[in-house]
Amino acid sequence: MKALNTIFDSLRKYFEAGGRLEKLKPLFDATETFFFIPGDVTKEGPHIRDSLDLKRYMSIVIIAILPTFFWGIYNTGYQSIASTGSHVSFLTAIFKGLEIVLPMVIVSYGVGFFWETIFASVRKHNISEGFLVTGLLFPLILPPTISLWQVALGISFGVVIGKEIFGGTGKNFMNPALTGRAFLFFSYPVSMSGDSIWTVTKGTGAHVVDAISGATPLSLSALSGPGMDISSSLTHAGYSMMKLFTGLYPGCVGETSTLLCLVGAVILVVTGVANYRIILGGVMGLLGIGLLLNLFAGDGHSPWFSLNPVYHLVMGGFAFGIIYMATDPVSAPGMNSSRWIYGILIGALTMAIRVFNPAYPEGVMLAILFMNLLSPVIDHFVVDFRLTKRMPNV
Amino acid sequence: MISLTIKKGYNLNVSGQPSSEVSDLKKPDRVALLPGRILFIKPKLLVKEGDEVNIGTPLFFDKRDDRIQFLSPGGGTVQKIHFGPRRVIQEIVIHLSDKEKKESFIAFSENQINAMDRTDLVKAILNGGLWHVLKALPFRDTAAPETIPPAIWVCLDNNEPFHPASHMYLDGKTGLFRFGLAVLKRLSESVCVSVATESPISDDKFMEMVTHQVSGPYPAHDPGVLVYHTKTHQLDNRSWSVTGQDLLLIAELLKTGVYPIERLITVAGSLAHKKYTARTRIGAPVAGLMPSEDHVAQARIVAGGVLSGYTVSHDSYVGFYETALTALPKGGEKEFLGFARPGIKKHSYSRTFLSVFNRKPLDMDCGMHGEERACVNCSSCANVCPVDILPQFTMKAIHAGEVEEALDHGLLDCVTCGLCSYVCPSKIELSTILENAKRDYYKESM
Ligand code: SF4
Ligand code: SF4
Numbered sequence: 001m002k003a004l005n006t007i008f009d010s011l012r013k014y015f016e017a018g019g020r021l022e023k024l025k026p027l028f029d030a031t032e033t034f035f036f037i038p039g040d041v042t043k044e045g046p047h048i049r050d051s052l053d054l055k056r057y058m059s060i061v062i063i064a065i066l067p068t069f070f071w072g073i074y075n076t077g078y079q080s081i082a083s084t085g086s087h088v089s090f091l092t093a094i095f096k097g098l099e100i101v102l103p104m105v106i107v108s109y110g111v112g113f114f115w116e117t118i119f120a121s122v123r124k125h126n127i128s129e130g131f132l133v134t135g136l137l138f139p140l141i142l143p144p145t146i147s148l149w150q151v152a153l154g155i156s157f158g159v160v161i162g163k164e165i166f167g168g169t170g171k172n173f174m175n176p177a178l179t180g181r182a183f184l185f186f187s188y189p190v191s192m193s194g195d196s197i198w199t200v201t202k203g204t205g206a207h208v209v210d211a212i213s214g215a216t217p218l219s220l221s222a223l224s225g226p227g228m229d230i231s232s233s234l235t236h237a238g239y240s241m242m243k244l245f246t247g248l249y250p251g252c253v254g255e256t257s258t259l260l261c262l263v264g265a266v267i268l269v270v271t272g273v274a275n276y277r278i279i280l281g282g283v284m285g286l287l288g289i290g291l292l293l294n295l296f297a298g299d300g301h302s303p304w305f306s307l308n309p310v311y312h313l314v315m316g317g318f319a320f321g322i323i324y325m326a327t328d329p330v331s332a333p334g335m336n337s338s339r340w341i342y343g344i345l346i347g348a349l350t351m352a353i354r355v356f357n358p359a360y361p362e363g364v365m366l367a368i369l370f371m372n373l374l375s376p377v378i379d380h381f382v383v384d385f386r387l388t389k390r391m392p393n394v
Numbered sequence: 395m396i397s398l399t400i401k402k403g404y405n406l407n408v409s410g411q412p413s414s415e416v417s418d419l420k421k422p423d424r425v426a427l428l429p430g431r432i433l434f435i436k437p438k439l440l441v442k443e444g445d446e447v448n449i450g451t452p453l454f455f456d457k458r459d460d461r462i463q464f465l466s467p468g469g470g471t472v473q474k475i476h477f478g479p480r481r482v483i484q485e486i487v488i489h490l491s492d493k494e495k496k497e498s499f500i501a502f503s504e505n506q507i508n509a510m511d512r513t514d515l516v517k518a519i520l521n522g523g524l525w526h527v528l529k530a531l532p533f534r535d536t537a538a539p540e541t542i543p544p545a546i547w548v549c550l551d552n553n554e555p556f557h558p559a560s561h562m563y564l565d566g567k568t569g570l571f572r573f574g575l576a577v578l579k580r581l582s583e584s585v586c587v588s589v590a591t592e593s594p595i596s597d598d599k600f601m602e603m604v605t606h607q608v609s610g611p612y613p614a615h616d617p618g619v620l621v622y623h624t625k626t627h628q629l630d631n632r633s634w635s636v637t638g639q640d641l642l643l644i645a646e647l648l649k650t651g652v653y654p655i656e657r658l659i660t661v662a663g664s665l666a667h668k669k670y671t672a673r674t675r676i677g678a679p680v681a682g683l684m685p686s687e688d689h690v691a692q693a694r695i696v697a698g699g700v701l702s703g704y705t706v707s708h709d710s711y712v713g714f715y716e717t718a719l720t721a722l723p724k725g726g727e728k729e730f731l732g733f734a735r736p737g738i739k740k741h742s743y744s745r746t747f748l749s750v751f752n753r754k755p756l757d758m759d760c761g762m763h764g765e766e767r768a769c770v771n772c773s774s775c776a777n778v779c780p781v782d783i784l785p786q787f788t789m790k791a792i793h794a795g796e797v798e799e800a801l802d803h804g805l806l807d808c809v810t811c812g813l814c815s816y817v818c819p820s821k822i823e824l825s826t827i828l829e830n831a832k833r834d835y836y837k838e839s840m
Pocket of ligand 2: 775785
């Protein structure tokens with residue numbers, strides 16, 4: 001630790017103004033401050049400051065993501081091997097999963113970090129810790145069959161267009177990981193939707209045994225014609241509520257297990273890093289619209305109308321989206337009442353997109369992105385309303 | 395009596411609490427006034443080095459209103475006048491003689507006060523050099539003598555770590571306090587006296603005078619916070635305030651005709667050798683209160699509370715208004731993998747460290763504990779603000795030059811408690827930004 005400090009001290013001169021590697025100062029700072037919280041002291045204002053900083057804040061988010069990350073590795077590997085019909089052991093699933101997921105994560109971090117460093121050195125500001133979260137979230141919301149060049153392209157778009165052109169973390173109003181995903185979704189629909197993308201079959205030496213095992217619960221549901229009962233066709237395909245909840249089925253890398261998303265939610269809410277109002281609001285919005293649709297269920301309406309809305313909580317990326325994406329404080333509103341509105345609208349919109357626009361069965365991502373755009377507006381109205389109740393002091 | 399509970403705010407559980415003992419300090423050999431520490435005034439000196447002064451001799455006045463004078467808290471010779479950058483008068487040091495001489499002022503009885511003309515009373519306080527302890531909200535500049543304020547708040551307690559509790563300095567002074575209230579009642583129709591609910595004062599005679607019993611986390615006892623939570627009219631924003639100890643000074647001056655010089659000052663903090671409350675004098679030397687033990691040399695000494703105070707050097711003096719000295723560790727050590735530690739001893743408003751389970755007072759140093767970042771809209775600052783400001787939005791309005799918008803947000807209600815800066819994980823100097831904007835606005839409107 002002392003030795004490490006000495007190394008940093010001796011290298012610093014190359015990165016200072018006038019040094020040979022001056023341009024890479026943000027990279028040096030990011031590395032140094034990763035290992036050491038700087039020894040700065042208060043100059044003005046309150047003499048003591050909270051021990052919490054953004055590094056800690058973001059590390060808690062990462063810890064909360066890890067359960068879904070590890071599950072994603074296991075599940076991806078499991079599905080890939082299971083699709084060949086062979087027996088899956090825990091270890092082989094993990095190895096197979098690592099083989100698929102790790103390169104995605106490495107590319108996501110590597111390419112994203114590259115952009116962060118470029119922007120930080122041009123703008124002469126520090127690399128924000130927010131990226132550590134974005135870089136991990138991004139591969140988790142992609143199908144495991146995605147090509148690495150698409151990962152690179154997506155994260156580049158997310159970081160550059162979703163964040164940096166607005167001025168970097170804190171000034172962006174869209175979640176960068178979702179921006180990247182939306183970009184891939186609209187530019188490469190074939191790689192991002194359909195039934196064949198959820199399980200990696202390449203390199204397993206066999207072809208898919210059962211076509212239906214490639215369909216996700218959401219696409220399966222969207223296929224149901226009028227008069228069919230989604231829950232029974234789900235059960236028929238092997239998707240019991242329990243299975244959907246625990247998450248051993250094909251889907252985006254990190255999204256399938258609602259259970260582990262809940263574990264993450266507990267970590268985020270208990271530590272106060274994520275605002276529970278957004279999550280609860282989202283669940284309420286989704287269930288609310290779901291129940292409303294139930295009222296209109298019957299002949300002539302799509303089978304979605306009669307589906308028990310609880311299914312929506314466990315299908316697809318809703319849990320993951322509302323817990324990890326919607327709660328990103330930068331792109332969410334800053335007032336508690338706006339957070340309720342924001343959450344509820346995300347839930348409602350997710351439901352609406354899923355039911356009324358089956359072309360995009362995964363509604364939650366679009367719903368969050370759309371609400372990201374609206375969140376400053378919601379805040380604006382909520383703040384204005386609050387100010388009308390404030391006795392002026394001028 | 396009105397019971398008031400202030401919900402928002404935050405109590406820092408800092409180690410180094412003072413004991414409840416009050417010790418009388420022996421007479422120091424020097425005392426000083428620190429004009430540079432008095433907000434807004436433009437001091438004009440009335441003495442020069444070498445002059446003989448008595449207790450109560452005017453040392454300087456405020457150029458903006460020459461009736462507002464500042465009197466010598468000691469008798470002896472003017473030993474040194476320190477000037478800072480741009481010739482700001484920083485310290486006027488009086489070397490005390492063994493037998494100090496006192497100026498004499500007119501003494502009044504309570505009946506005389508009750509029958510007195512307001513103008514005459516104002517004049518008596520002005521002549522006695524204590525008008526400046528009356529502060530006008532929201533800027534806390536010296537109150538304008540001719541103005542009749544909507545109310546005067548006497549805030550007896552201060553729960554910022556660590557200040558003398560009201561029962562310590564009021565002990566045996568109920569009569570004097572009553573006299574002080576009689577004076578204030580001649581200045582304003584409404585006089586509010588607030589005391590902490592947990593205060594051990596049980597004297598019925600005293601409690602009759604209390605109008606508000608206040609509970610809540612820091613800064614619940616700040617006059618600005620109390621006005622914010624009790625105001626019924628916009629004019630109430632211009633209420634005046636005075637601290638309990640300062641009111642006793644006015645009372646003593648008018649009752650005895652002698653310029654009072656006693657002060658209770660709490661000395662505490664994890665690096666203070668002895669943690670106690672001292673009965674000493676206005677303008678006492680820091681070194682006399684906090685002997686220079688080794689660990690004091692490594693400390694940052696803060697005058698006036700760990701959140702809202704300022705740094706003083708060990709060879710300086712305690713400012714007129716300050717009643718707290720805290721010795722905090724300077725901090726500034728780099729911390730290896732600091733973000734990944736469980737943090738059972740790391741103080742935080744958040745719940746991101748194991749210290750949430752730790753009820754013990756924690757050592758707090760002057761480190762920033764992180765680097766400045768852009769605001770992530772976490773709203774911690776808004777959650778602690780005692781006067782419901784949304785500091786993150788107000789800060790953005792200030793940065794965009796939208797002063798009007800910042801005012802709409804309640805900029806002038808800000809009491810500069812410092813909590814928003816304390817909690818901010820992005821280490822943004824919110825309270826300083828707001829305070830500067832507020833002062834700039836005041837200076838422009840002057
Ligand atoms: S804005 Fe900050 S300094 Fe001002 S009162 Fe609120 S918390 Fe205190
Ligand atoms: S505490 Fe800091 S980061 Fe959080 S909202 Fe306030 S200013 Fe922004």
